[in-house]
Amino acid sequence: MTSTMMDQLRTWTEEGWLRPLDLAFAQFLIRLDPQAPALLPLAGALLARLEGEGHTCVALDDLLSAPERLLDWPAPELATLATALGDWPHAAAWTETLAQSLCVQITERNTSDPANSAETPLVLSAARLYLRRYWRDQQFIAETLRQRAQQRVADTVNPEVLRPWLEQLFPAPDEPGDELPWQKIACALALRSHFGIITGGPGTGKTYTAARFMALLMATSSTPLRIVLAAPTGKAAVRIDESLLSAVNTLPQLGPRSDMAAAFARLRPARTLHSLLGARPESRRFHHHAANPLELDVLVVDEASMIHQEMMAALLRALPPTARLILLGDQDQLASVEAGAVLAEICQGSGMYDAETCHYLQASCGATPQPNDSSTSPLASSIVRLQRSHRFNAEIGALADAVHGGHPETAIRILQSAQTSTLAWQSAPTIHQILNLAGTETAHGRVWQAAGQPPPKDPQQHGAWVKAILKDYADFRILCALRQGPWGVTGINRAIEDHLQRQGILQSHGLWYVGRPTLVTRNDPGLGLSNGDIGIALPDPDRRMRVYFPNSDGPPRAILPSRLNHSESAWAMTVHKAQGSEFAHTVLVLPPEDSPVLSRELLYTAITRARTCFTLIAPRARLENTIQRQTRRMSGLHAALRNARH
Numbered sequence: 001m002t003s004t005m006m007d008q009l010r011t012w013t014e015e016g017w018l019r020p021l022d023l024a025f026a027q028f029l030i031r032l033d034p035q036a037p038a039l040l041p042l043a044g045a046l047l048a049r050l051e052g053e054g055h056t057c058v059a060l061d062d063l064l065s066a067p068e069r070l071l072d073w074p075a076p077e078l079a080t081l082a083t084a085l086g087d088w089p090h091a092a093a094w095t096e097t098l099a100q101s102l103c104v105q106i107t108e109r110n111t112s113d114p115a116n117s118a119e120t121p122l123v124l125s126a127a128r129l130y131l132r133r134y135w136r137d138q139q140f141i142a143e144t145l146r147q148r149a150q151q152r153v154a155d156t157v158n159p160e161v162l163r164p165w166l167e168q169l170f171p172a173p174d175e176p177g178d179e180l181p182w183q184k185i186a187c188a189l190a191l192r193s194h195f196g197i198i199t200g201g202p203g204t205g206k207t208y209t210a211a212r213f214m215a216l217l218m219a220t221s222s223t224p225l226r227i228v229l230a231a232p233t234g235k236a237a238v239r240i241d242e243s244l245l246s247a248v249n250t251l252p253q254l255g256p257r258s259d260m261a262a263a264f265a266r267l268r269p270a271r272t273l274h275s276l277l278g279a280r281p282e283s284r285r286f287h288h289h290a291a292n293p294l295e296l297d298v299l300v301v302d303e304a305s306m307i308h309q310e311m312m313a314a315l316l317r318a319l320p321p322t323a324r325l326i327l328l329g330d331q332d333q334l335a336s337v338e339a340g341a342v343l344a345e346i347c348q349g350s351g352m353y354d355a356e357t358c359h360y361l362q363a364s365c366g367a368t369p370q371p372n373d374s375s376t377s378p379l380a381s382s383i384v385r386l387q388r389s390h391r392f393n394a395e396i397g398a399l400a401d402a403v404h405g406g407h408p409e410t411a412i413r414i415l416q417s418a419q420t421s422t423l424a425w426q427s428a429p430t431i432h433q434i435l436n437l438a439g440t441e442t443a444h445g446r447v448w449q450a451a452g453q454p455p456p457k458d459p460q461q462h463g464a465w466v467k468a469i470l471k472d473y474a475d476f477r478i479l480c481a482l483r484q485g486p487w488g489v490t491g492i493n494r495a496i497e498d499h500l501q502r503q504g505i506l507q508s509h510g511l512w513y514v515g516r517p518t519l520v521t522r523n524d525p526g527l528g529l530s531n532g533d534i535g536i537a538l539p540d541p542d543r544r545m546r547v548y549f550p551n552s553d554g555p556p557r558a559i560l561p562s563r564l565n566h567s568e569s570a571w572a573m574t575v576h577k578a579q580g581s582e583f584a585h586t587v588l589v590l591p592p593e594d595s596p597v598l599s600r601e602l603l604y605t606a607i608t609r610a611r612t613c614f615t616l617i618a619p620r621a622r623l624e625n626t627i628q629r630q631t632r633r634m635s636g637l638h639a640a641l642r643n644a645r646h
C-alpha cells in the first residue's frame, strides 16, 4: 500500500505536479517510519508542496473539501488525488490513521505519552497538519502576542494628562464627517501596551501617526529611549526613512523642538529586519535571540504585511519583554513570499474594543468606538485600522477599493470612465504597447536618453547626474504578475532590451550595459545590499562602469558590476518585489492566460504602488477573474491567538 503510494508520488514528481523536494520529504518520513500507513507520505508530500505556496499548514477540511482551490493541478491529476484521499475522507480519519505513525504528534491526545510528545517532524492539531517548526513558531507567536497585548506598560501616562498632548498632535478630526479620530486612537492605544498595530491602506497616515507616537514617548519619558526603526526589505527601510522625515516636518512644537528634530535624525537609517537581528549567511539562526536580546526600548516595523511567520517568531524571540513593538502595514496587501500571512491573521476580527479600552479612549481622546466585548481576538484592542487616505488620488483610490471589495463591474466602470490621465486601461494587450510606454512617454525614456550621454567629469556634477537618473527611474515601473513567459518579468525585460538594441540605444557587451537597471536578488551584507535593492549601471567620471545605488544619507553608492553575483535586469519586476515601494506611474501587466497567482490581493497591491498614475494592461476576462480570486493562506495563527494554547 505504502509502496503504491510512493510510486504515485514519484509519477506526480516526474510530471511536475510535485517538486523533487516534496518527494524527498515523503521519502524521509518513510525512512523514519517504514511501517507507516500510506497516508503519511501522501500527507508529507502535500504539506511540503503547500508550504512552498506560502501555507503554514494544511487545513484538512479545506484540502478534503476542495483540493482544486489549493493545488493548481489539471483535472485528471486532481481525480487521481481524490481517489488516493478516498480512504481518509474526513479529518477524524486522518487523525486516527496518522496517530499510528511515529512521525506525527497529535496535540489533542495524551501528551504525557512519551511517544506522542517526542519531537516528531509533523504535528496534527485542531484538524491542521504542520511541519513541526511552523507549529512551534505559530504557538510561540500567539502566546507572546497575547501576553504583550495584555501587559500594560509600567509608566503609562494618565489619560487625562495625555489628552492635551494628543489634541496638540492631532488638532482637528481627520476630516469633517469622519466618524472617529482614528489616528489619535491609534496613538493612544500604542502608548498603552507592549504591542500595537496601525494598519490601513496607502497614505492613511500610518507613518504620520507613528511619528506622533514616538514624539510623545520622547516628550513624556523620564529617560532617553532607544527607539529603532526597521522594515522587512532594504527598499522599505529607505521608504520609512523618507516618510518619517516628512512626518517630522509636520509635527507641532512639542517641548524643545530642536531636541525632537535631532532625536528623530538619530533614528535614521532604518534597518532591515535581517540586519537588525544579525542574519548569518546560509543559516536560519540570528545573532540576536532570547538569550542575546536586542538592546532597545521601542521597535517600529513598517511594511509588516511582508513579515513571514518564521521572521516574526525570530523577531519576538529577540525582543526584550519590556520593549514595545509597533507594527505598521496594510493587511490587505499580498502576504510575504515565504510562508505565513502574519499581519492579516493577527488583524482578522479586529476593530472591536472592550469596555476598559473604550473607557481609556474616551478619557484620552475624547471619543471612542462602541464597546464590543464579543471580540474573538485578545489582540483586537491593540489594533487600529486607519480609514482615510490623505495622499491618494481619488480615482486610483476608488479603483483600489473596488478591487479590494471584490467588485469587478465597479472596477471596470471606473477604468472605462476615467476622465483624467490618472487611469488607463489597455484591454487588448500587445508587447508594443509596453515598449511604447516604457520608451517615450515616461521616465524610462529619460533614463535611456541620459544614459546615452557622456557622463559629467566633475565629481559633484556627476553625483547630481546619477541622482537625477535614479530619480527618473524610480518614477516609473512596469510590474508583472508572473516571472516567466512572454508576459512575465523575464519576457518583458528581454523584449525591452532587444528593442533598445534595435534602436541603437543600448550597446550591450554581455550582461552589463550602460543604463541597465539592476535588481539585487539576494542579501549581500558584505556589500551592504539587500534583496530587492535597485541600482543602475552608469559610467563614473572616468567612464568606467559602476552600478549606482540610491543612498538616503549621501551620494549614490558605486559598486563594481562584477561584485554583484545575484542580480537581474529590472525594467520590469514582479508585484511581490515592488511591495514596500511606490512609483509616480505604475504599469501592471497581466498575462492573457489565467494563472493561480492572479489574485485580488496581487492586483490591489499593484494599484496601490501608483502615486499619480496607474496603467493596466490586461484583457477584460483576466481582470474579472483576478478580482474574483481571493487568496487565503492556510494558517492556524488566528485560531491559536483565540485559544491561548492547544
Ligand SMILES: Nc1ncnc2c1ncn2[C@@H]1O[C@H](COP(=O)(O)OP(=O)(O)OP(=O)(O)O)[C@@H](O)[C@H]1O
Binding pocket: 174, 183, 200, 201, 202, 203, 204, 205, 206, 207, 208, 209, 243, 246, 247, 250, 390, 391
Ligand atoms: N491627519 C493628517 N492631516 C494632514 N496630513 C496627513 C494626515 N495624516 C497623514 N497626512 C499626510 O498624508 C501623507 C501620507 O501619510 P503617511 O506617509 O503617514 O501614510 P502611510 O499610511 O504611512 O503611507 P504608506 O502606506 O505609503 O506607508 C503624508 O504626506 C502625511 O503628511
